[in-house]
Amino acid sequence: MKGAVLYGPYDVRFEERADPAIVEPTDAIIRLSASCICGSDLWPYRGANPVKKPSPMGHEYCGIVEEVGRDVRTVKKGQFVIGSFFASDNSCPHCRHGYQTSCMQKTPVVGAQAPWLRVPLADGTLVATRDVPPASLIPNLLAVSDVLGTGWFAADAANVTKGSTVAVVGDGAVGLLAILSAKCMGAERIIAMSRHEARQRLAREYGATDVVTERGEEGAARIKELTKGVGADSVLECVGTQESMWQAIHATRPGGYVSYVGVPHGVQLDGAKLFYTHVHLHGGPAPVRRYLPDLIELVLDGTIEPGKVFDLTLPLDQVAEGYKAMDERRAIKTLLTT
Amino acid sequence: MKGAVLYGPYDVRFEERADPAIVEPTDAIIRLSASCICGSDLWPYRGANPVKKPSPMGHEYCGIVEEVGRDVRTVKKGQFVIGSFFASDNSCPHCRHGYQTSCMQKTPVVGAQAPWLRVPLADGTLVATRDVPPASLIPNLLAVSDVLGTGWFAADAANVTKGSTVAVVGDGAVGLLAILSAKCMGAERIIAMSRHEARQRLAREYGATDVVTERGEEGAARIKELTKGVGADSVLECVGTQESMWQAIHATRPGGYVSYVGVPHGVQLDGAKLFYTHVHLHGGPAPVRRYLPDLIELVLDGTIEPGKVFDLTLPLDQVAEGYKAMDERRAIKTLLTT
Numbered sequence: 001m002k003g004a005v006l007y008g009p010y011d012v013r014f015e016e017r018a019d020p021a022i023v024e025p026t027d028a029i030i031r032l033s034a035s036c037i038c039g040s041d042l043w044p045y046r047g048a049n050p051v052k053k054p055s056p057m058g059h060e061y062c063g064i065v066e067e068v069g070r071d072v073r074t075v076k077k078g079q080f081v082i083g084s085f086f087a088s089d090n091s092c093p094h095c096r097h098g099y100q101t102s103c104m105q106k107t108p109v110v111g112a113q114a115p116w117l118r119v120p121l122a123d124g125t126l127v128a129t130r131d132v133p134p135a136s137l138i139p140n141l142l143a144v145s146d147v148l149g150t151g152w153f154a155a156d157a158a159n160v161t162k163g164s165t166v167a168v169v170g171d172g173a174v175g176l177l178a179i180l181s182a183k184c185m186g187a188e189r190i191i192a193m194s195r196h197e198a199r200q201r202l203a204r205e206y207g208a209t210d211v212v213t214e215r216g217e218e219g220a221a222r223i224k225e226l227t228k229g230v231g232a233d234s235v236l237e238c239v240g241t242q243e244s245m246w247q248a249i250h251a252t253r254p255g256g257y258v259s260y261v262g263v264p265h266g267v268q269l270d271g272a273k274l275f276y277t278h279v280h281l282h283g284g285p286a287p288v289r290r291y292l293p294d295l296i297e298l299v300l301d302g303t304i305e306p307g308k309v310f311d312l313t314l315p316l317d318q319v320a321e322g323y324k325a326m327d328e329r330r331a332i333k334t335l336l337t338t
Numbered sequence: 339m340k341g342a343v344l345y346g347p348y349d350v351r352f353e354e355r356a357d358p359a360i361v362e363p364t365d366a367i368i369r370l371s372a373s374c375i376c377g378s379d380l381w382p383y384r385g386a387n388p389v390k391k392p393s394p395m396g397h398e399y400c401g402i403v404e405e406v407g408r409d410v411r412t413v414k415k416g417q418f419v420i421g422s423f424f425a426s427d428n429s430c431p432h433c434r435h436g437y438q439t440s441c442m443q444k445t446p447v448v449g450a451q452a453p454w455l456r457v458p459l460a461d462g463t464l465v466a467t468r469d470v471p472p473a474s475l476i477p478n479l480l481a482v483s484d485v486l487g488t489g490w491f492a493a494d495a496a497n498v499t500k501g502s503t504v505a506v507v508g509d510g511a512v513g514l515l516a517i518l519s520a521k522c523m524g525a526e527r528i529i530a531m532s533r534h535e536a537r538q539r540l541a542r543e544y545g546a547t548d549v550v551t552e553r554g555e556e557g558a559a560r561i562k563e564l565t566k567g568v569g570a571d572s573v574l575e576c577v578g579t580q581e582s583m584w585q586a587i588h589a590t591r592p593g594g595y596v597s598y599v600g601v602p603h604g605v606q607l608d609g610a611k612l613f614y615t616h617v618h619l620h621g622g623p624a625p626v627r628r629y630l631p632d633l634i635e636l637v638l639d640g641t642i643e644p645g646k647v648f649d650l651t652l653p654l655d656q657v658a659e660g661y662k663a664m665d666e667r668r669a670i671k672t673l674l675t676t
Contacts, residue, residue, distance in 0.1 A: 102592030267609025271602030
């Protein structure tokens with residue numbers, strides 16, 4: 001088969017790779033219904049993370065089970081399944097606490113920008129739907145696999161509840177779906193921080209009540225102003241830079257909650273400064289597996305349409321253009337048809 | 339009157355200071371029943387915080403109201419009161435959320451190592467008991483003012499609940515009372531990290547089930563070992579150094595809770611490292627005012643004896659020796675009779 005491989009900064013190639021095969025008896029092979037490019041793929045694409053060897057790309061996926069290893073019990077050939085970007089056994093103590101991305105057996109799932117994918121620990125990782133869903137729902141279901149799950153974790157980790165005042169730092173696909181998540185959790189006021197018109201529109205469609213264009217300390221000051229000097233109850237940091245992190249912390253009221261879900265790049269937190277802000281801080285790789293069953297339901301019953309973040313659809317062989325469009329912010333998120 | 343004044347590193351003097359007087363109509367003047375020295379007083383005493391000018395010391399207090407300003411409504415002359423180290427109005431949005439140490443009107447209370455003390459914002463800051471308590475209860479009630487309130491916040495901020503596995507980093511008075519607090523909140527297992535025999539004894543008396551003498555990464559590894567490789571649900575960081583902070587973070591299970599209540603000195607948190615630990619982090623200056631009513635009750639009804647942390651009692655004029663004994667770890671905490 002052919003799939004996406006990153007060779008170095010700005011160098012994604014669509015090229016021949018070995019067909020995935022069962023390696024462990026707990027593996028499954030999936031025929032992907034669609035694939036996509038993640039905001040986090042842009043870090044190595046832009047050279048922020050070094051690429052030591054040619055790397056198969058992609059970790060968001062849904063599709064039809066083609067084959068399972070002999071120890072797989074809960075999914076079977078022909079079923080439609082969705083999984084998360086880390087394979088997990090869903091039974092170790094960390095998984096039982098809901099932190100499947102810290103599973104004691106966790107294994108990254110890689111190479112999903114391709115027609116087929118090997119998923120380790122299939123029983124713990126994959127969630128099957130009752131029926132094979134219609135093609136029209138594929139973008140929404142694919143989004144559940146990472147970007148919605150991550151936005152949902154951002155809202156959950158920042159303790160968003162009914163009536164909360166929420167601010168979201170970052171207008172990428174995760175930030176936009178964090179807004180949708182906060183709305184679903186009953187937030188009363190949702191302040192989107194964005195300078196990009198198309199993204200502001202989707203933010204409002206997903207539930208944002210205000211838009212703030214200022215950034216950094218100015219952005220934080222604007223949030224304080226909008227909340228009568230108090231600060232937001234919950235601020236969802238969906239970027240991962242030093243500026244965005246402090247913007248989030250300083251926009252939060254004392255005793256409020258800051259979540260962070262993008263891998264921090266160059267972020268240093270001064271302990272004493274953080275101390276006096278009195279915020280709660282929680283984040284990490286989103287344990288999407290925890291939320292999969294509920295989020296799949298919300299998509300299937302039509303409550304949410306997270307797939308709207310895909311504003312560019314390309315055939316898989318044009319994956320390089322998909323990266324370029326996201327890097328240049330011409331696209332929020334690229335769907336790849338397989 | 340005479341009180342304690344810090345002039346520079348290791349230079350505490352007992353000398354004449356102006357008698358406190360009502361400055362604002364919301365002030366109260368208290369005749370102190372006793373005073374004491376805080377672990378945080380050792381930072382400037384040791385030169386870790388610069389002393390720019392001679393500074394009246396002490397911020398833990400309880401005593402009898404001598405005089406109140408004309409706007410004070412809830413406490414009156416002759417009542418026994420306890421307050422916190424930050425004066426707060428107890429009515430602003432931050433106070434209503436329970437973060438009185440971030441009160442929009444907050445003012446530090448200073449100079450409590452003396453016979454009399456001015457307390458600003460008396461209505462918001464002070465809690466009066468129904469009767470004047472017997473002298474035997476004074477050490478327990480004085481401890482509520484800061485050191486117990488801070489230990490209690492450490493346990494609360496780290497989400498200690500019935501059945502929790504808890505570790506406490508730091509065997510100072512705050513750490514020891516964090517153990518007592520965790521016990522009160524129903525923790526099943528409480529691991530004290532201490533190398534000091536007398537402190538280990540009090541830790542066990544207060545509810546510690548295990549003692550770990552290793553520190554830093556070794557200490558964290560030992561906690562992991564004791565918890566079957568999982569880590570503690572809640573780790574209470576009661577020191578404030580880089581080593582103790584990472585010891586706490588690495589001793590916590592993914593999804594677990596780290597609280598930190600000592601002012602961090604030289605603590606830098608790498609965002610990416612923190613991200614992958616998956617911990618919740620919360621701390622800051624303990625909002626003792628939030629807990630005062632309940633903690634006073636627990637002392638008055640004999641449930642807890644936080645005053646056991648005072649293992650040295652000196653008359654106020656020997657305050658310098660009180661500092662010295664704590665600095666040299668000969669005393670856990672010094673009570674000063676006024």
